[in-house]
Amino acid sequence: MDPSPNAAPPLLRTLTLPSEANLNGGVFGGWIMAELDKAAGLLGMRxxxxxxxxxxxENLRFLAALKVGEEFSVYGRVESVGRSSMRLKLDGFAGSPAGGERRPVVEALFVSVALDAEGRSRPIPEASA
Incomplete structure (x- = not known):
């Protein structure tokens, strides 16, 4: 997914900080995965x-390094819905906090399950029109 100016807003947008740095000066992959999980949670709940x-x-692929000081934006879409689970396609982009062009840095496919009040799986309602 390459977000265009007319695309839906990102699920998540944040600034990378020095506390997220790995030994190579980029952003730690575990931090990126945690941000993707937050975005998947938002998309799944909706x-x-x-x-x-x-x-x-099911898939997590780092396409390029995310650097400290860059803005990290995650876009997503529901790829498919089953009885109680769904597959969520997520794409992460890096860019300057001042704006301008963004570049893809990560793509992932998450599987999420709807939960009832007791934490058990429940059916996902039909999509509303």
């Missing part, structure tokens, strides 16, 4: 109309 949890990451 589609499931309530609580949900990540149960698997």
């Amino acid at each position: 589609r499931a109309q309530g609580a949900c949890a990540t149960v698997a990451v």
Whole structure:
């Protein structure tokens, strides 16, 4: 997914800080994955109309280094919906906090399950028109 100016806003947008640096001066991959999980949680909750949890990451691919001081934006879409689970496609982009061009740095496919009040899986409601 390459977000255009007319695309939906990002699920998540944050600034990378020195505390997220790895030994090579880039951003630690575990931090990136945590941000993706937050974005998946937001997207999943919207589609499931309530609580949900990540149960698997089927694919996570780092495309380029994310640097300290860059803005990190995550875009996503629901790829498919089953009875109680859904596959969520996430794409992360890096760019200058001042604006301008963004570049892809990560892509992932998360699997999320809708949860009831007791933490058990529940059916996902039909999509509203």
